[in-house]
Amino acid sequence: MGSWVSINGLWVELPLVVPQIPEGWYLPSYLSVLIQMANVGPLFVTLMHRFRPGALNEAAVIYAVIGLGAAASFLLAFFWRETAVVAGAPRSVALLVLTFFLATVDCxxxxxxxxxxxRLKPRYLTTYYIGEGLSGLLPALVALVQGVGAVSCVNGTSNSSDGSVTFELQAQYQPANFSPEVFFFFLGAMMLVCLAAFLLLNYHPSVARERPVGYADRGKDKRKRAEQKPMMDPYRAAGQKPRSGFGTGSYSWTQVLYIFAILAWTNALTNVVLPSVQSYSCLPYGNNVYHLSATMAAVANPLACFVAMFFPIRSLLLLGVLTVTGSGVAAYVMGMAALSPCPLLVHETSGGVVIVLAWVLFILTLSYVKVIIGLILRDEGHSALVWCGAVVQLGSLLGAVTMFPVVSVYSFFSSGGPCNNRCK
Known part of the structure; x- marks a missing residue:
């Protein structure tokens, strides 16, 4: 769960943080840029694995990453409101710097x-993905208890330029049950729990029994471990020559490129492209629909990983079908966001039901695809999983580069208010 819990937690806390800092609602744009700048971390690790295999102590890097995440989360609790004058204007320097460190940890x-x-048996990879899914769900549930985004619609008036007064419903956000400081302390505590879990994974005697057969935890054997024969090899019969120089050679280079293209595409959609327009696609149907879609999507991620634990179908054809299905649903969601604040069925209950189901189906299908690709690449060896992580970040980067100017620079999307929708 420590993989993305810090940044996911920061995102869900934005409604309480934004009103108290000088950047206002420009902060999400700054966060998107900082998260992509933090890809310097995975770039360094990937290059080290490529040009100096075995030189990087993986466990030491993970200890450093989790420790930095815990420290940055606790420091946020103390300094997130602090400002400094930069270029003649107050800026949340501490918040932005600490966010960069959190993003570096998560990336x-x-x-x-x-x-x-x-270092563990293949079956545990699905539980890794379940935990990664929970890294988004858990902060969302805590924010729900906190009361983030709780809004009520009250009667109010607004004055127009000609002096006339109009009566309309106005959004009134409810005070939170506890402060952002407490929430950041929770994130720091979560990272400490992750540190304790990682210590147990390295040193608890029972974990040693769950190592793969023939595993040797020595830096000199890393190249040998990368060449281990996969447990499942559906595309190459015993004794058949390798089909490529990738991993164990189970897949041709065309299939490898196909797998990585799907991986980059699905991560771009699920990590950046669709989340950046979630409010535009859902808020026109009402605040309750928006929160329900966000919560159900967060539940769908670990649910898809749980399904993959019992039905791990390693079929490249199925991956393609599910990717096309999820992309089609994503196109519908994107279309509704583009039509905001007047999407299809905006005044109908069915409209809210359809958009929530669309979000759930989108996350379910593409999360399952990501888990199956992880299982396939795990069978191909250590270096394949390194490239898996690198392509995940590459897909997210390309998605951010595409969506940032569309959403934040050119303001292509316009949002419907939680209480007033002027569509006729």
Whole structure:
């Protein structure tokens, strides 16, 4: 759960943080840029694995990553409101710097946590993905208890330029049950729990029995472990020559590129593209629909991983079908966001039901695809999982580069208010 819990937690806390800092609602745009800048972490790790295999101590990097995440989370609790004058204007320097450290931690987890799973039996990879899914669900549930985004619609008036007064419903946000400081302390405590869990994974005697057969935890054997024969090899019969120089050679280079293209595409959609327009696609149907879609999508992620634990179908054809299905649903969600604040069925109950179901189906299908690709690449060895993490970050980066100007610079999308929708 420590993989993305810090950044996911920061995102769900924005409604309470934004009103108290000088950046206002420009903060999400700054966060998107900082998260992509933090890809310097996975880039460094990937290059080290490529040019200096065996030189990087994976466990040491993970200890450093989790420790930095815990420290940054606790420091946020004390300094997130602090400002400094930069270029003649107050800026939340401490918040932005600490966010960069949190993003570096979370981005680097993709290229360290996944390869570490080579030290455990293949079946545990699905539980890794379940935990990664919970890293988004758990902060969302805590924010729900906190009361983030709780809004009530009250009668109010507004004055127009010609002096006339109009009566309309106005959004009134309810005070939170506890402060952002307490929430950041919770994030720090979560990272400490993750540190304790990782210590147990390295040193508890019972974990040693769950190592793969023939596993040797020595830096000199890393290249040998990367060449281990996969447990399941559906595309190459015994004694058949390798089909490529990738991993064990189970897949041709065309299939490898196909797998990585799907991985980059699904992560771009699920991590950046669709989340950046979630409010535009859901708020026109009402605040309750927006929160329900966010919560159900967070539940769908670990649910898809749980399904993959019992039905791990390693079929490249199925991956393609599910990717096309999820992308089609994503196109519908994107279309509703583009039509905001007047999407289809905006005044109908069915409209809210359809958009919630669309979000759930989108997350279910593409999360299952990501888990199955992880299982396939795990069978291909240690270096394949390193590249898996690198492509995950690459897909997210490309998604951010695409969506940032569309959403934040050119303001292509317009949101419907939680209480007033002027569509006729």
């Amino acid at each position: 680097t987890s993709s290229v360290t946590f996944l390869p570490f799973m080579m």
